[in-house]
Amino acid sequence: MKEQSENNVLSIGLMLFALFFGAGNLIFPPFLGQAAGDHFWTAILGFLITGVGLPLLGVVAVAYSGGSLQTIAGKIHPKFGIFFTFLVYLVIGPLFALPRTGTVSFELMSGFLPDSLKGENWPLIVYTFLYFAVTLWLSINPSKLVDIIGKILTPILFIAITLLFIKGLITPIGDFGQPTELYAKHSFFKGFVEGYLTMDTLGALVFGIVVVQAVKERGVTDPKQISFNTVKAGIIAALGLAFVYLVLGYLGATSQSLGSAENGGQILSKVSYHLFGGAGAILLSVVVTLACLTTSIGLSTACAQYFSERIPKASYNMMLIITIGFSLVVANFGLTQLISFSVPVLVAVYPVAIALIFLSFLDRVFRGYSQVYICTIMATALVSVVDGLKAAHLEPGSSIMNLYGQLPLFNEGMGWLIPAVAGMLFGYLWGLLKHSSSMDKVMES
16 A cells, blocks of 8 residues: 555656656756856756755645645735736746747757758748647647657656766766856856746646645545645655756756857757767657647646636637747747746746745744735845846846845845845734734723
8 A cells, every 4th residue: 555655656756747847947957057167066056946946845835835826825915816826827838938848849950950941030930830739739639649748758858868968978078168257256146046947936836736636636635644745746856857957957067169059959959969969869859849749738738727717708728729829929039039038027026936935834933924925025026026127137227226236145136035034024023913903902892
């Protein structure tokens, strides 16, 4: 019986790994590695905190709170719960993560285009049209094909990455190079913020409820056991992600001799070609493309289902067509542009998500006071939104920026941390005073 339970946890952990394992997991570690150079180990440590540690905490937070992202965010205000959940679905869906699956797979395939077509726009248009047409077809007509592809491709892709790593150790591409300016000065904090780009922490707040349901479907009813099994499944997924990030980041750090690249997709393509030649690069590109396809189907169906539930009179198929159609348009800006668009939004949103995760764990400590949620999130957002504007080169006037510049870690992209803690403490005092006043009135009456 115990062996069966362990097998169930393992299968759920692998399922969660497959949910996380998408385009961003493949392209950002090698790009970080190449930029960090001989500061790679410090940078990847920061990246692992936001790319592995926080997603694990996000899944556990949903299980621990016994609800969903909307339940957690709704403790600030029910309308904020709906707004923030809607925003997260937009970010991991049609705005960024979903279009990225198409552009990453194209980036890997584009290396095999004739030189005369490289730099042209229409190959991307044709490719993404076909890619999202297949996504739409498989999302409207669910079949075992999607499950089969996912169950087969995830292990194959994992094996392919392992072979890349072994080959890279046996015949090294090169030595760690010189870091870029930002990684030379603030490698840990730069890696920490780069981990935002995986979007896995946001995804965890959505996937958490999926994991909890999977645990319940296997006959677990005790709340403590549900949380315990969810934690174990999350650790399995986290270990898989950490291995992939370390391997791809290491390969990127040794790849400076292959030339610079605009994004991690190009680096991965160059590395696979260098280590295994054209045949190996083609095989990796095909497997990655199919893996991205399963991710796009999962994201499309999840978003369409949520949007159709929240928007009256909108059917699932209607929202699916809108979601995928919008993603097709966004994808044709190209991977590099898509990443640059996403950075300001993620820099603004991620700290709020991080604060919500930690508040959910501390809920019983501060007695669930809504004032704590309100003050913490307001203090966090006041800084993170400015960080987002700064990343978009739309920062406020110099006097305001000088004021924000006084915050510890602001220039490193983590200026929100101290205000978040201060907001939490202030909210707790506010909550104590309010509830004390309410108790006095009850006693007087």
